[in-house]
Amino acid sequence: MQGLKFVADVGGTNIRLAMVENGRISLIKKYLCKDFESIDDAIIHFQNEVTDQAFVAGCIAIACPVNDDIVTMTNHTWAFSISALKAHLSLAHLFVINDFTAVAHSLPTLNHKQVVQIGEGHALEHGNIAVFGPGTGLGVEHLTYTDGGWHTLDGEGGHVDFAPTEEDDLIIWQYLYKKFGRASAEEVLSGRGIVNIYRAFCEHEGDSPKLSEPSEVTSAGLDNTDKHARKAITQFCQIMGSFAGNLAVNLRTTGGVFIGGGIATRLQDFFVKSRFREKFEAKGDMAHYVKNMPTYMINEPDHGLLGALAFLTQQTQRLQNDE
The missing domain is CATH 3.30.420.40 (ATPase, nucleotide binding domain)
Structure with a gap:
């Protein structure tokens, strides 16, 4: 044209x-x-x-x-x-x-300078791709290759149930269940989600929350000036790993799982050193299934x-x- x-x-x-x-x-x-x-x-x-x-x-x-x-x-x-x-x-x-459909379509075009790989793994050409981004909400999109090119598989993946995998996750789950009657992934992996995690840990230890905005929690966590904020961003990164692993198991993402969103970018250095990849691969008998699937943080504005x-x-x- x-x-x-x-x-x-x-x-x-x-x-x-x-x-x-x-x-x-x-x-x-x-x-x-x-x-x-x-x-x-x-x-x-x-x-x-x-x-x-x-x-x-x-x-x-x-x-x-x-x-x-x-x-x-x-x-x-x-x-x-x-x-x-x-x-x-x-x-x-x-x-x-x-x-987020646009974000998904960008992924096959990105080169190694536009992403940061977290852990091991190697992407297969035309392999299924998943992307999620904690921001105001939790965006999730899937991408698959067909004879007609790349096509997105639309859904509302941010609203699936939050699945605890360890005791600290249970503290968060109980807080959310008591507050909302349900614990969804978006209430954990989003701006308000990181505040929910922080408040859950405060309540569990009988302390009054001193922070109320996502930026306050991430800043205090990165500066290590508030123990509950530090624990919140630590758990946030780990939960992202578990969630990414679930996407990989669901879709067989041999093309990779990508993470975008402003919160992940803000936490980038901390995130890279976190247990994200460990939790991504912690799938029990299915650990071998996801081990070679790569995970990336989008680094392209x-x-x-x-x-x-x-x-x-x-x-x-x-x-x-x-x-």
Whole structure:
């Protein structure tokens, strides 16, 4: 397909846009969503800033469900019709996907400089891939290769049950069960999750919590200025290992399990030295099954845009093949 294309990565606070040139992203711009009344305005502003030509196609990765023509953001006021946006921008093709779908599509394109491998293992070409990211919630996505290229297997993996594997996990599980009547993975592996872990340990030892924000818990844990915060980030990394191992067993992730999200990035040095990989492989009789599957932390800030590009490239190629 000839003509200029764009990709966008839209969160609750920022929208990042880039042009596609020679199969690569370029001229990346970041804007505050609140500075624009609509997503149309943001894209048109970007277009006017970087080129005097019209876009012919684009792909938008956005942090909310994308199930039909109407897209309504969860953590921002923007809402739009995909067909109306396509018409307003005079595009031949417009694809709108969930942001974690974009993250998944970026993974096969990343090189060794864009990820940090945790432990041993070797990825098989076209092997199944899983990715999860503790952030505001817990995003989970799966990727499998077919004759038509890479395809995501959508679901709500962040809402599965939290499975304790040791006594400290039981302390967390009991706290969550008493508070919510159920302990889900998202209530452990997320921003509020790391606070839940911290409060569970405080309550268990009869201490009043002094910290209330995820950033406070991670900072105090990394600085080792609060024993409960230190224990919280330690357990957080271990639980991530167990959860990653469950994804590996479920999907036979010979292409690897990837970890993204702001919290994991903030903990990177601590995380690399943690028991994450040990807990990943601690699957009893199935330890041999996951032992050679690699685990990675994503170390590429533009992976959302790269994933939108990968999806756009695959879809436009499919359309050309159908002509």
